[in-house]
Amino acid sequence: MSMAPAQKISTPARRRIDLQVVGPIVALIALVLIGMALNSNFLSYANITNVLARSSFIGIIAVGMTFVITAGGLDLSVGSMAAFVAGLMILVMNLLTDRLGVTLPVIFAGVALALISGLVAGLINGLLITRVGIEAFIVTLGTMGIYRSLITWLADGGTLSLGFEMRELYRPVYYGGIAGISWPILAFVAVAIIGEIVMRHTAFGRHCAAIGSNERVARYSSIAVLRVRLATYVLLGVLVGFAVVMYVPRLGSASASTGLLWELEAIAAVIIGGTLLKGGFGRIWGTVVGVLILSLIGNILNLTDFVSPYLNGAIQGAVIILAVVLQRKGAADR
Amino acid sequence: MxxxxxxxxxxxxxxxxxxxxxxxxxxxxxxxxxxxxxxxxxxxxxxxxxxxxxxxxxxxxxxxxxxxxxxxxxxxxxxxxxxxxxxxxxxxxxxxxxxxxxxxxxxxxxxxxxxxxxxxxxxxxxxxxxxxxxxxxxxxxxxxxxxxxxxxxxxxxxxxxxxxxxxxxxxxxxxxxxxxxxxxxxxxxxxxxxxxxxxxxxxxxxxxxxxxxxxxxxxxxxxxxxxxxxxxxxxxxxGRELSDLYPAKAVPRDEVLLEVENLSVPGVVESASLTLRRGEVLGLGGLVGSGRTEFAEALAGLRPREGRVRLMGEDLPASEVRTALQRGLVYLTEDRKGAGLLLDKGLRENLTLPLLERFGGPLIDRRAEEAALDRAIEEFAIRAPDRRMRVGNLSGGNQQKLLLAKTLLSDPQVILIDEPTRGIDIGTKQQIYALIAGLAAEGCAILVISSEMPELIGLASRVLVMHAGRITGALEGDDVTEGAIVRLAMGLDDNREGAAA
Structure with a gap:
C-alpha cells in the first residue's frame, strides 16, 4: 500500500458509533426513563440519595476490582473480606470504647484498623497469587471461605453490634453530608474520579492494561509485572476497608450475611461497564455506570409492583449476560 | 501442463x-x-x-x-x-x-x-x-x-x-x-x-x-x-532496483562496552563469554534451540543466570530487566507477537510502554507521547493507515519497525537484536540493516542473533556461533562464510577454538 491513500483515511474520526461505549450509557438512561414512567417518586431526592448511598459500598469496591480485572486477575473474596473487616472493626471499637469512652479517637482508630486490615487482606491475596503462583480464582475462593467463616465465628453465629452511643456518634458518616449530598456518595464519586485518572493517565493504569493484555510483552517491556499485580490486590483491599468505613455507621453491625454476594455484584458491575473479564482493557466510568445499572434495577423493582422484587437477581443476571454478548459483538466488529 | x-x-x-x-x-x-x-x-x-x-x-x-x-x-x-x-x-x-x-x-x-x-x-x-x-x-x-x-x-x-x-x-x-x-x-x-x-x-x-x-x-x-x-x-x-542490501560495515572502536564472562543459564547455556566494543556489530549464529535467545535474554535480565556481566565497566546484576534498561542495555525479542507488542493496543501505547516514566509523572503527558510517536513514525518510516489502529492489524514489517522504535526509545548503548528481519519483506529488511549499521556508526554496540547466514555475514564484522548451549567458535574477516558457520552450528568444529571467544 502506498502512503498517499493511507494518509487520506487517517483524518476523519471514527464514524461508527462504538456500541461498547454507548451501550452501558444507553441502558442507564433507559432505566432512568423507565423508573420515571413507573413511579413518580423515583426521581425524588430521598429515593435517589438512598439508591446512590447504598450502591456506594459496592461502587467503591468495584473501582478496585476494575484494576484487578484489567490486570488479568480476579478477586472473589471481597464480600467476605468486607464482612470480616467490619466485624473486626466493631469488636475493636467496642473494646476501645470501654477504655476511652465514646470519643472521636475510637472512631479514628476503627477507621485506621479497617483500612489496614483491608490492606493486609489484599496483600495476603496478592502475595499468594504473585509469589506463590497460585491462580487468583483459587486463592480468592479460599480466602473468601476463610473470611466468611471467621466473621461467623467472631459473631458466634449471630450479630456483632457497635455500642449504642458509639453508633450515634459514628452515624453521620453514613447519614450526614455536605450540600445535601451524603458522605458515602461523595466518597464514591471521589474514589471513582481518582480511579478514572489513575487508570487512564498514569503509568500504573497503563501497566495494568499491558499486563492483562499480554503478560509476556509487559515483562519484556521491563514492567515489574508481579509488583504491579500485587499492587492491584492491595489497592482493592484498601478500598474494601474504605467501603467498610462507610458501611458500618449505616447499620452499626456485622453478621455472617454482611457483604454476601458483594464480590459477584462488583465483578458484574465491572463487566457491564465494558471492562474485559480476561483483562487488558478497563474503564472506571464504565464500572460506575455498571454499579448504577445494577442498583437501579433493584430499586425500580422495589418501587413498582409490576414485577416481583424477588426477580431482581434474574433481571440483573440477564443484564450481565447481555452486556457480555454486546462486548463480544464489539470485539468482532473491530 | x-x-x-x-x-x-x-x-x-x-x-x-x-x-x-x-x-x-x-x-x-x-x-x-x-x-x-x-x-x-x-x-x-x-x-x-x-x-x-x-x-x-x-x-x-x-x-x-x-x-x-x-x-x-x-x-x-x-x-x-x-x-x-x-x-x-x-x-x-x-x-x-x-x-x-x-x-x-x-x-x-x-x-x-x-x-x-x-x-x-x-x-x-x-x-x-x-x-x-x-x-x-x-x-x-x-x-x-x-x-x-x-x-x-x-x-x-x-x-x-x-x-x-x-x-x-x-x-x-x-x-x-x-x-x-x-x-x-x-x-x-x-x-x-x-x-x-x-x-x-x-x-x-x-x-x-x-x-x-x-x-x-x-x-x-x-x-x-x-x-x-x-x-x-x-x-x-x-518496484525499483535494489542497490546493495547490506550497508558498509562500521569499524569497531577500542572501548569495550559489554564484557560477559562464563555466563550460564542452567540447562540451556554453558559458560558463554564475549566482549562487545563500541561501534561493533557482532553476529551470533547457531541453530534454533542452541541457546542463543536464552543467552541474550539472560544478559537483558529476562532469565536467571550465573556468571559475570560488565556493562561499561560496571557489574550488571542478574534478573533485573529494569536496571539493564536504565544502564543502557536492551533486548529486542524474536517473538514479535508473543513478547514484543501488545497486539490489541494502539501504536502510542506500545511505543512508550517500557519508558512511561519519561512521559511525565504522576500523570502521563499524552501530547509528549504523540510527539514521540510522530518522531518514531518518521524516523523508522512506519506505515500505519491510522495511528490509532491496533498494532495487530499492522503488517509484519511495520510491526517490526515499531518494535525497534520501542526498544530504541531509551537511547541504549548496547542493543541485542534477536532475528531482526524474521518474516519481513526485502525492502523493509534493507531499511533495518541500514538502521543497524547507522546505530553502530553512532557508537552503539550491537549483537545480532540470526538464523539467516547472509544476514550475519552481511552485517557483522565478527560472528560467534553457538551449539548446544556453548559458543563453539568465533569467525572474523574472510573466515566468515556460510560453510564455516554451519560447521560450528552443527558442532563439527568443536576443537577449533574451544569455548573461548
Missing part, C-alpha cells in the same frame, strides 16, 4: 475504503509449486485467505476445476482438500501431538476413540517428515519448528489436493528447511497443487516452478521460475 485445479480470476478485495487486492489472476495446478511473493502488505495473505475460503472477494471469481465456486467457510474448502498452513499455528497447546493431528477427524472404533491407531498414524507421518517428536507429548512443550512439523503432519493426514503455505520457513533453520523442501517436493510428485510464500528468494528458485509477484495489491509479474532471476524478482517486488 495440467489444467488448474483452483484459480482466481479478476479478484479484487476491499476492507472498507482500502482496496488491498486489485484484479488479481492466479492459478494453482496439480503437481506444481507456485510461489507468491511480495512485500509485506502487498496482498499475499489476502490472496491466500480467499483461496482457502477464509474470506470472500469483493469482486471476481474463484474457480474450482474451471467452474465458478464459492466457499462459505474454510471448512468447505478443507472438505475439498484445500488446506492452509498459517504462520500462526492452529494447534491446541494442551493436547498431545496425535490428538492435534486428528483433531476434529478422530479415528474411532464404534463409539470409542482409537488412540492406538491415531498414535501409529501420527508416528508414521512424523517419520516421513524426519521429525523425531513423540506423538504422545503435549504440543505446548514443543519447539517452534517442531510445532511447524506437527502442522504439516496434520495437513498430510488429510486427502490433500491444494496446500497453501504461508511462509513456512520463517521459523525454521536451514537444515529443517531442507527436510520441509523434500516433503513439499514429494507432495508435488503426488500431484498436489502447492502455493508457497517466502521472503527468501533463494528458496523460491530452489523449490518452485512458477512465481507470481504482487505489489500494492496488484499482480506485477508471473513467470516460470526458470525465466526470472532473483534480482528480477526483488526488483519486481520493490
Amino acid at each position: 495440467s489444467d488448474p485445479i483452483l484459480s482466481l480470476k479478476g479478484i479484487s478485495k476491499s476492507f472498507g475504503p482500502i482496496e488491498v487486492l486489485h484484479d488479481v489472476d492466479f492459478e494453482l495446478r496439480p503437481g506444481e509449486i507456485h510461489a507468491l511473493i511480495g512485500e509485506n502488505g502487498a496482498g499475499k495473505s489476502t490472496t491466500m485467505k480467499i483461496l482457502g475460503g477464509y474470506i470472500d472477494a469483493t469482486a471476481g471469481e474463484v474457480l474450482w476445476h474451471g467452474q465458478p465456486t464459492h466457499f462459505p467457510s474454510s471448512d468447505e474448502a478443507e472438505a475439498r482438500g484445500i488446506v492452509m498452513i498459517h504462520q500462526e499455528f492452529n494447534l491446541a497447546e494442551h493436547l498431545g501431538v496425535d490428538q492435534n493431528v486428528f483433531l476434529g477427524r478422530e479415528i474411532t472404533r464404534g463409539w470409542r476413540l482409537d488412540h492406538k491407531a491415531m498414535r501409529t498414524r501420527t508416528a508414521e507421518l512424523l517419520d516421513r517428515l524426519e521429525c523425531r517428536v513423540d506423538p504422545a507429548v503435549r504440543v505446548s512443550g514443543l519447539s517452534v519448528p517442531a510445532k511447524q512439523m506437527v502442522e504439516i503432519a496434520k495437513a498430510l493426514s488429510r486427502d490433500l489436493r491444494v496446500l497453501i503455505m504461508d511462509e513456512p520457513t520463517a521459523v525454521l533453520t536451514e537444515r529443517e528447511c531442507e527436510i520441509l523442501f523434500r516433503q513439499i517436493e514429494r507432495l508435488r510428485a503426488k500431484g498436489v497443487a502447492i502455493l508457497y510464500t517466502s521472503h527468501k528468494l533463494s528458496e523460491v528458485t530452489r523449490l518452485c516452478d512458477r512465481v507470481t509477484v504482487l505489489r500494492d495489491g496488484a499482480m506485477v509479474r508471473s513467470a516460470p521460475v526458470s525465466d526470472i532471476t532473483e534480482e528480477e524478482m526483488a526488483a519486481a517486488m520493490v
Whole structure:
C-alpha cells in the first residue's frame, strides 16, 4: 500500500458509533426513563440519595476490582473480606470504647484498623497469587471461605453490634453530608474520579492494561509485572476497608450475611461497564455506570409492583449476560 | 501442463475504503509449486485467505476445476482438500501431538476413540517428515519448528489436493528447511497443487516452478521460475532496483562496552563469554534451540543466570530487566507477537510502554507521547493507515519497525537484536540493516542473533556461533562464510577454538 491513500483515511474520526461505549450509557438512561414512567417518586431526592448511598459500598469496591480485572486477575473474596473487616472493626471499637469512652479517637482508630486490615487482606491475596503462583480464582475462593467463616465465628453465629452511643456518634458518616449530598456518595464519586485518572493517565493504569493484555510483552517491556499485580490486590483491599468505613455507621453491625454476594455484584458491575473479564482493557466510568445499572434495577423493582422484587437477581443476571454478548459483538466488529 | 485445479480470476478485495487486492489472476495446478511473493502488505495473505475460503472477494471469481465456486467457510474448502498452513499455528497447546493431528477427524472404533491407531498414524507421518517428536507429548512443550512439523503432519493426514503455505520457513533453520523442501517436493510428485510464500528468494528458485509477484495489491509479474532471476524478482517486488542490501560495515572502536564472562543459564547455556566494543556489530549464529535467545535474554535480565556481566565497566546484576534498561542495555525479542507488542493496543501505547516514566509523572503527558510517536513514525518510516489502529492489524514489517522504535526509545548503548528481519519483506529488511549499521556508526554496540547466514555475514564484522548451549567458535574477516558457520552450528568444529571467544 502506498502512503498517499493511507494518509487520506487517517483524518476523519471514527464514524461508527462504538456500541461498547454507548451501550452501558444507553441502558442507564433507559432505566432512568423507565423508573420515571413507573413511579413518580423515583426521581425524588430521598429515593435517589438512598439508591446512590447504598450502591456506594459496592461502587467503591468495584473501582478496585476494575484494576484487578484489567490486570488479568480476579478477586472473589471481597464480600467476605468486607464482612470480616467490619466485624473486626466493631469488636475493636467496642473494646476501645470501654477504655476511652465514646470519643472521636475510637472512631479514628476503627477507621485506621479497617483500612489496614483491608490492606493486609489484599496483600495476603496478592502475595499468594504473585509469589506463590497460585491462580487468583483459587486463592480468592479460599480466602473468601476463610473470611466468611471467621466473621461467623467472631459473631458466634449471630450479630456483632457497635455500642449504642458509639453508633450515634459514628452515624453521620453514613447519614450526614455536605450540600445535601451524603458522605458515602461523595466518597464514591471521589474514589471513582481518582480511579478514572489513575487508570487512564498514569503509568500504573497503563501497566495494568499491558499486563492483562499480554503478560509476556509487559515483562519484556521491563514492567515489574508481579509488583504491579500485587499492587492491584492491595489497592482493592484498601478500598474494601474504605467501603467498610462507610458501611458500618449505616447499620452499626456485622453478621455472617454482611457483604454476601458483594464480590459477584462488583465483578458484574465491572463487566457491564465494558471492562474485559480476561483483562487488558478497563474503564472506571464504565464500572460506575455498571454499579448504577445494577442498583437501579433493584430499586425500580422495589418501587413498582409490576414485577416481583424477588426477580431482581434474574433481571440483573440477564443484564450481565447481555452486556457480555454486546462486548463480544464489539470485539468482532473491530 | 495440467489444467488448474483452483484459480482466481479478476479478484479484487476491499476492507472498507482500502482496496488491498486489485484484479488479481492466479492459478494453482496439480503437481506444481507456485510461489507468491511480495512485500509485506502487498496482498499475499489476502490472496491466500480467499483461496482457502477464509474470506470472500469483493469482486471476481474463484474457480474450482474451471467452474465458478464459492466457499462459505474454510471448512468447505478443507472438505475439498484445500488446506492452509498459517504462520500462526492452529494447534491446541494442551493436547498431545496425535490428538492435534486428528483433531476434529478422530479415528474411532464404534463409539470409542482409537488412540492406538491415531498414535501409529501420527508416528508414521512424523517419520516421513524426519521429525523425531513423540506423538504422545503435549504440543505446548514443543519447539517452534517442531510445532511447524506437527502442522504439516496434520495437513498430510488429510486427502490433500491444494496446500497453501504461508511462509513456512520463517521459523525454521536451514537444515529443517531442507527436510520441509523434500516433503513439499514429494507432495508435488503426488500431484498436489502447492502455493508457497517466502521472503527468501533463494528458496523460491530452489523449490518452485512458477512465481507470481504482487505489489500494492496488484499482480506485477508471473513467470516460470526458470525465466526470472532473483534480482528480477526483488526488483519486481520493490518496484525499483535494489542497490546493495547490506550497508558498509562500521569499524569497531577500542572501548569495550559489554564484557560477559562464563555466563550460564542452567540447562540451556554453558559458560558463554564475549566482549562487545563500541561501534561493533557482532553476529551470533547457531541453530534454533542452541541457546542463543536464552543467552541474550539472560544478559537483558529476562532469565536467571550465573556468571559475570560488565556493562561499561560496571557489574550488571542478574534478573533485573529494569536496571539493564536504565544502564543502557536492551533486548529486542524474536517473538514479535508473543513478547514484543501488545497486539490489541494502539501504536502510542506500545511505543512508550517500557519508558512511561519519561512521559511525565504522576500523570502521563499524552501530547509528549504523540510527539514521540510522530518522531518514531518518521524516523523508522512506519506505515500505519491510522495511528490509532491496533498494532495487530499492522503488517509484519511495520510491526517490526515499531518494535525497534520501542526498544530504541531509551537511547541504549548496547542493543541485542534477536532475528531482526524474521518474516519481513526485502525492502523493509534493507531499511533495518541500514538502521543497524547507522546505530553502530553512532557508537552503539550491537549483537545480532540470526538464523539467516547472509544476514550475519552481511552485517557483522565478527560472528560467534553457538551449539548446544556453548559458543563453539568465533569467525572474523574472510573466515566468515556460510560453510564455516554451519560447521560450528552443527558442532563439527568443536576443537577449533574451544569455548573461548
